[in-house]
Amino acid sequence: MTTDVDQTTTAATLELHDVERIRADFPILGREVNGHPLVYLDSGATSQKPQRVIDVERSYYELNNAAVHRGAHTLAGEATELFEDARATVARFVGVADDEIVWTSNATEGLNLIAYGMSNASLGRGGDAARRFRLGEGDEIVVTELEHHANLVPWQELAFRTGATLRVIGVGDDGRIRLDDAAEIIGERTRVVAFAHVSNVLGAVNPVAELVALAHGVGALVVLDACQSAPHLSLDLAALDVDFAVFSGHKMLAPTGVGVLYGRSELLNALPPFLTGGSMITTVGLTESEFLPAPMRFEAGTQRVSQAIALASAIDYLGEVGMARIAGWEAQLGERLYQGLVAIPGVRVLGPAPDAAAGVERVGLASFVVDGIHSHDVGQFLDDRGIAVRVGHHCAQPVHRRFGVTATTRVSTYLYNTPDEVDQAVAAVADSRAFFGVA
Amino acid sequence: MTTDVDQTTTAATLELHDVERIRADFPILGREVNGHPLVYLDSGATSQKPQRVIDVERSYYELNNAAVHRGAHTLAGEATELFEDARATVARFVGVADDEIVWTSNATEGLNLIAYGMSNASLGRGGDAARRFRLGEGDEIVVTELEHHANLVPWQELAFRTGATLRVIGVGDDGRIRLDDAAEIIGERTRVVAFAHVSNVLGAVNPVAELVALAHGVGALVVLDACQSAPHLSLDLAALDVDFAVFSGHKMLAPTGVGVLYGRSELLNALPPFLTGGSMITTVGLTESEFLPAPMRFEAGTQRVSQAIALASAIDYLGEVGMARIAGWEAQLGERLYQGLVAIPGVRVLGPAPDAAAGVERVGLASFVVDGIHSHDVGQFLDDRGIAVRVGHHCAQPVHRRFGVTATTRVSTYLYNTPDEVDQAVAAVADSRAFFGVA
Amino acid sequence: MASRELESMYQHVILDHAKEKHGFGLRDGATGSSHQINPTCGDEVTLNVYRAADGRVESIGWEGQGCSISTASASLLSDIVHDLTADEVTERIAAFRELMQSKGAIEGDEDLLGDAVALGGVSRYITRIKCAMLPWVAFEDALGLTPAR
Amino acid sequence: MASRELESMYQHVILDHAKEKHGFGLRDGATGSSHQINPTCGDEVTLNVYRAADGRVESIGWEGQGCSISTASASLLSDIVHDLTADEVTERIAAFRELMQSKGAIEGDEDLLGDAVALGGVSRYITRIKCAMLPWVAFEDALGLTPAR
Numbered sequence A, B: 001m002t003t004d005v006d007q008t009t010t011a012a013t014l015e016l017h018d019v020e021r022i023r024a025d026f027p028i029l030g031r032e033v034n035g036h037p038l039v040y041l042d043s044g045a046t047s048q049k050p051q052r053v054i055d056v057e058r059s060y061y062e063l064n065n066a067a068v069h070r071g072a073h074t075l076a077g078e079a080t081e082l083f084e085d086a087r088a089t090v091a092r093f094v095g096v097a098d099d100e101i102v103w104t105s106n107a108t109e110g111l112n113l114i115a116y117g118m119s120n121a122s123l124g125r126g127g128d129a130a131r132r133f134r135l136g137e138g139d140e141i142v143v144t145e146l147e148h149h150a151n152l153v154p155w156q157e158l159a160f161r162t163g164a165t166l167r168v169i170g171v172g173d174d175g176r177i178r179l180d181d182a183a184e185i186i187g188e189r190t191r192v193v194a195f196a197h198v199s200n201v202l203g204a205v206n207p208v209a210e211l212v213a214l215a216h217g218v219g220a221l222v223v224l225d226a227c228q229s230a231p232h233l234s235l236d237l238a239a240l241d242v243d244f245a246v247f248s249g250h251k252m253l254a255p256t257g258v259g260v261l262y263g264r265s266e267l268l269n270a271l272p273p274f275l276t277g278g279s280m281i282t283t284v285g286l287t288e289s290e291f292l293p294a295p296m297r298f299e300a301g302t303q304r305v306s307q308a309i310a311l312a313s314a315i316d317y318l319g320e321v322g323m324a325r326i327a328g329w330e331a332q333l334g335e336r337l338y339q340g341l342v343a344i345p346g347v348r349v350l351g352p353a354p355d356a357a358a359g360v361e362r363v364g365l366a367s368f369v370v371d372g373i374h375s376h377d378v379g380q381f382l383d384d385r386g387i388a389v390r391v392g393h394h395c396a397q398p399v400h401r402r403f404g405v406t407a408t409t410r411v412s413t414y415l416y417n418t419p420d421e422v423d424q425a426v427a428a429v430a431d432s433r434a435f436f437g438v439a
Numbered sequence C, D: 001m002a003s004r005e006l007e008s009m010y011q012h013v014i015l016d017h018a019k020e021k022h023g024f025g026l027r028d029g030a031t032g033s034s035h036q037i038n039p040t041c042g043d044e045v046t047l048n049v050y051r052a053a054d055g056r057v058e059s060i061g062w063e064g065q066g067c068s069i070s071t072a073s074a075s076l077l078s079d080i081v082h083d084l085t086a087d088e089v090t091e092r093i094a095a096f097r098e099l100m101q102s103k104g105a106i107e108g109d110e111d112l113l114g115d116a117v118a119l120g121g122v123s124r125y126i127t128r129i130k131c132a133m134l135p136w137v138a139f140e141d142a143l144g145l146t147p148a149r
Ligand SMILES: Cc1ncc(COP(=O)(O)O)c(C=O)c1O
Pocket: A278, A300, A301, A302, A303, B044, B045, B106, B107, B108, B109, B148, B150, B151, B196, B198, B199, B200, B225, B227, B228, B248, B395
């Protein structure tokens, strides 16, 4: 099966006719909701899946399903090959080596893996090789104020477990990470700097190069939360020079239940295990065990095999469409969305205004408040027209607090969304004001 | 969709004609391997999936896919309802309350969750309510010699992290857990007793009631590894009176990537969190957070939604066929397998002989050595005839060491296997001796 | 421009209560208090109960941050609690919970629930039932009752 | 009763070597040693290299626990290492690795690999390639070479 998208065009963006063909690959987009065609603008939470990805999982179970890395029979060999090929596909997609890719359940588990690996190192696991992961009193872990809870709470807990201190780089009134604050906070005591590539609330691409330079300047490890970038931009982790990165399959056309952790080879092989059990050991004694090298060291128990294979299929699909063209298309949708929203009286969009000149890139996502209407009520009004958006704190309470609100409404786009859908959402937001009596 | 199995019969076992209809529900069973019809006898590693389960996942992605517990729109509501209904289905299947069921990736993660929850409690997390989970020097964790690595290595690591001691109940020459040893080892210092309901190597049902009585007699927590029982027997966790239990979906007709942790309500609500991130918190401050009650407290990040829904569908399927009838059928297959194997010269089956009078129940699984032939070579010979079995240590090195071998060949059955398939496997094992020149 | 179901959830009486917020504010002298969070959205309510010497509820007071449904629900609740005995309170909470779980199948008993029957339209929206329940759960908790399922 | 592919993996020369185990046993005086585990099955091999003063490999010795393929592979390896220079060793290891990755497409160079070409049939069995490679990886490691992919 191949996607119908025109491969000959070299334009840096999709065109509407491409998107119309792409839409036909997503069965759910043919659905009606509350008597209206579904307008799905919640891909920031989770994406929809093309038929091809759905079919890959089905075909795996109908033809090849078996335990991987554990059997010598033919099916087991086939399943193992599909599973390891999937790893290679992911590795190529982000520009790293196969054995630098670890399967996880989701990005959240990847971040916990790093944090628990570090606390195990702090207890002495991994010996001298794991020294650089040891934390204690006086050491500092640095995050930013715009992090998703997944990239915040695990570090709070790691600080608690090791006695290290958590420090937080602020976000400016302009909705951008304060690099002046970063320069002040990141220093000799800093051991880890963890931050999002793209904020799931503010929609802006964060200054990775600057933060990596600050962190590496003091010998700290960089952990990149690529949840909102991997699905939407061309991502080259080696070029970004981060030490670890995580993302989730379900946000990039793949099923739930699979995520990815990247770690630089020498770091992954030095980090002590997190989850323990079958398939990650070499020798198990009654009271002590020895562990395999990465990535298998971190893959305890039966893996999410069909999901990993489906993620590879999703990545193939994205690759055929072209990440640059997807990013170009979503930048246009994002601009249209932003301008449409800020033109509505009483609507405030969080995060920086798009401004190519000033180097402010936004993805196709905007979170906003409508004066006098709670975000859930706004969302309900949109849902009544078949428009699916996210409401609430989007698992990022601190950044909401930073801007003096507890909740926002978020519209988020993907390769299958059209300008018309964005317009429908904007119009519905405008209409909600009369309905709730605030216009 | 409903299964074709005759619902009117009340016999305590399936009959061959039932099994033939069941087989038609599993597309992979129509496959050829190496020119022979597939004979799948590796369900102990992972089971095959009926069309219905495969279709449930597909239909979820084609119709309802959305982020659960996070959205107010219609799809999100539908997805949340399907997901929580799935939890209720699992809860009913094992006789417990809905909020006592936590989704995991697999059984391995469930066991790690308990172990890490306990080390977090030992560091002071969870306050006074979590006191009974705190471990330190002098405390003892007890397992048995027949455990899968998943129920051994996490406890080794917990012992390392807390200073507690790991003690191991031996297995007798007869392949049964030594209750005399258990009575000696389980004592005042014992805080946790973790053991398998059914061994994945020896195939015997372990004496749960006796071990629970010993453990509860000294106030220790009981953790049951139900990986090899949940798919094959009627399981009533409340009646067994265990405190925690784990099992994996992929071994019981469901997809990879989903497992289940059961915990008694008051224990789950006292256990500190393990993975942290989105959807498991109430309030997130910059340096500290508050957590939801169980089960959501343990479900950080985007969950394995389609997999949970598919697991519920698998359980519905098993329920319609009837767990007692499945157990009856597999007991027959197991007996036939055991007798067939021990009749071959030079073949030694590990574990106790089935003996109803002595109360020795075996499931449809047998691990064996063929004198003079390595298990991988035996497995290869069977695979050449399309017969898929597992070879190696089956993630249970200690029990292999206990019986003086490093590896065995394992034949394991499920509801879709026939006596003829068992006979084919037995005949192939016999023939392998001539091929490898040991007959 | 809006469906009949939506209009039925957001009736005028509800939008009015969401603005007027009867019973808003926490006075001293509470005989019970509860703070509840709706985990789906992060909204909160703090609710005080003021009981007379004979145990009857005199009034409630509440504060919080929430959507129109949870705000209206708190406001509507505060209108119907005056002078209720413990048994009457239990009966009303049960009636409201039943209404919320009805998926639009029942009308709600106006004798017991007063204008709060207007919240019946919410029961068709599974994601919003928690909104309407939030102040009622806080009320139940502040009275020291164990919440029914 | 067995397919042609299976017969080609388990040729007589292989089953014979699996029994005869040339080079079995670890003598003193090793100039290098390596212990390797096949994680799929848990099988192990310990392999010693004995080099002459001029750096040539004189012989290897090995012990371990494994299947007929890994055992035969160690035995066959020990037959062809005598008197090899470092470069010749590298060439042979490369030739063997290429054979193993060929999925049955090539025959294997008998001048370089001797009877070890009989292991070519293994390359059709993805799950067994690690078996055949195990002693070769140990050999490579014992010589202090970084294993190629
Ligand atoms: C007895 C037993 N415990 C634990 C496990 C681990 O299960 P999983 O790999 O699904 O986590 C298995 C299966 O591999 C098993 O058979």
